[in-house]
Amino acid sequence: SSGINAEWPLRPGTEEEYARVFSNFKDISTEYDVMSRIASTFITENKFNENPVKMLSVGAGRGNFELKMVRELGLKIEYIYAVEPNAKHVSELHSVMGGDLGLEYKVSSSFFDTEFQLEDSKCDMFDFILFSHSLYGFDDSALIPLL
Numbered sequence: 001s002s003g004i005n006a007e008w009p010l011r012p013g014t015e016e017e018y019a020r021v022f023s024n025f026k027d028i029s030t031e032y033d034v035m036s037r038i039a040s041t042f043i044t045e046n047k048f049n050e051n052p053v054k055m056l057s058v059g060a061g062r063g064n065f066e067l068k069m070v071r072e073l074g075l076k077i078e079y080i081y082a083v084e085p086n087a088k089h090v091s092e093l094h095s096v097m098g099g100d101l102g103l104e105y106k107v108s109s110s111f112f113d114t115e116f117q118l119e120d121s122k123c124d125m126f127d128f129i130l131f132s133h134s135l136y137g138f139d140d141s142a143l144i145p146l147l
Contacts, residue, residue: 019086019088032065035065035132036068036072036073039069039073039075039130040073042128043069043073043074043075044074046127046128048075048076048127048128049073049074049075049076050076051076052076052077052078053075053076053077053078053126053127053128054077054078054079054080054081054123054125054126054127054128055077055079055080055081055126055127055128055129055130056080056081056083056126056128056129056130057080057081057082057083057129057130058083058129058130058131058132059083059084059131059132060082060083060084060089060093060107060130061084061086061089061093062089062092062093062096063082063092063093063095063096063097063100063101064096065130065132066080066082066096066097066101066130067096067100067101070101075128077101077103078104079103079104079105079122079123080097080103080104080105080106081105081106081108081118081120081123081126082097082105082106082107082108083107083108083110083116084107084108084109085109085110087109090107090109093107094107104122106119106120106122108120
């Protein structure tokens with residue numbers, strides 16, 4: 001088995017299961033350093049540190065990586081559309097996007113699946129798409145055998 005759940009639409013187990021898997025994933029993951037290096041290069045090469053972008057963030061979580069890209073990597077954001085179906089993350093995501101970063105933004109709590117549609121007419125094209133930490137649709141044991 002590939003570990004990929006082929007059933008559509010993709011849904012997590014419970015919010016508690018998702019929170020546990022996400023927390024454990026963050027604890028053992030070393031990808032943030034790699035993501036930061038790749039994002040830094042991408043931002044600089046495309047002058048996204050000079051010219052504000054319209055960004056789509058799928059799997060935005062609590063907005064931690066978006067915050068890091070703006071504060072530490074110099075990303076300039078004109079508008080961000082964040083997709084995060086986990087209700088436990090959405091309130092903190094709103095705080096980061098609107099409060100900490102003061103961005104014009106929209107948060108969608110829908111799932112990014114075959115039925116996904118943008119819920120906002122402000123933006124139908126994006127300069128930068130970040131798709132990370134989207135744990136939905138994967139069997140825990142195949143995704144993170146150590147959990």
